[in-house]
Amino acid sequence: MAIIEMKDVRKTFRTPQGTTVTAVDGVSFGVERGETLGIIGESGSGKSTLGRLILRLNEADSGSIFLEGEDIRALSKAQLRKRRRRWQIVFQEPFASLNPRLTIRQIVEEPLVVSKTYGSRTERLQRVIETLNEVGLSEEFLNRRPANLSGGQQQRVGIARCLVTDPTLVVLDEPTSSLDLTIRASILRMLAKLQVARDLTYVFISHDIETVRHFCSRVAVMHHGQFVETGTTHEVLSNPQQPYTQALMAAALPPVPYSPEAKAATA
Ligand SMILES: Nc1ncnc2c1ncn2[C@@H]1O[C@H](COP(=O)(O)OP(=O)(O)O)[C@@H](O)[C@H]1O
Numbered sequence: 001m002a003i004i005e006m007k008d009v010r011k012t013f014r015t016p017q018g019t020t021v022t023a024v025d026g027v028s029f030g031v032e033r034g035e036t037l038g039i040i041g042e043s044g045s046g047k048s049t050l051g052r053l054i055l056r057l058n059e060a061d062s063g064s065i066f067l068e069g070e071d072i073r074a075l076s077k078a079q080l081r082k083r084r085r086r087w088q089i090v091f092q093e094p095f096a097s098l099n100p101r102l103t104i105r106q107i108v109e110e111p112l113v114v115s116k117t118y119g120s121r122t123e124r125l126q127r128v129i130e131t132l133n134e135v136g137l138s139e140e141f142l143n144r145r146p147a148n149l150s151g152g153q154q155q156r157v158g159i160a161r162c163l164v165t166d167p168t169l170v171v172l173d174e175p176t177s178s179l180d181l182t183i184r185a186s187i188l189r190m191l192a193k194l195q196v197a198r199d200l201t202y203v204f205i206s207h208d209i210e211t212v213r214h215f216c217s218r219v220a221v222m223h224h225g226q227f228v229e230t231g232t233t234h235e236v237l238s239n240p241q242q243p244y245t246q247a248l249m250a251a252a253l254p255p256v257p258y259s260p261e262a263k264a265a266t267a
């Protein structure tokens, strides 16, 4: 069964100036269990809005969205709250997405309390500790607060918070974009390991083509709210068919290393 089935989903916003922005403009796609779908595109192309629509954190204007066979646009608020634990999101800015007044223990425990997943206090604490360990944080972090953590540690807490309820689907909205390169690589490795260990399905939003190349099995290229090209990562990134994808990749080319031949050729 597909984890995500979306058909012709649209979302517009009213701007304060009174104009209308079409953030997502008729997007259709499916994601199978255990896959990682990468969504790439420039800033403003509608990636985050799409990620939020998948989890009904934004309400779509039209179209259909099925998660694990359920029509999520038709769920009541109460039903949706119950399902939330299975469908999670990790945000780009870990610090902004963690409540600064709470301890790490409270932050990671909260989804368990809200979804009434684990009954007793002891069981919940045990679960919080296990999950922190899984993301590479020891018990020493339990009573600390987000401001006392590094960016990488904050993002590990964000990931623990999302994993603690045992989700099937995780939307990762530029989860490593705000982090240093070396930390970025270790978080990506950890996410890849967790995916296998927990049989997770990922939607991985990024504007970084190299990250997507290493991390995703399939890719969708988003431009002005539409998918302009989709396929396996290899197909799309090795042999892009659409001019927009070609331009996006050309703009992202790493600087050419200095070589005397290349210099002579362009002189
Ligand atoms: N809550 C909102 N209100 C008004 N406009 C929004 C809102 N969220 C997103 N938009 C607009 O929708 C478009 C897509 O934004 P977004 O989904 O954040 O793109 P991306 O994540 O690719 O940078 C942009 O033009 C953005 O300004």
Ligand SMILES: [Mg+2]
Binding pocket: 047, 048, 049
């Ligand atoms: Mg975004």
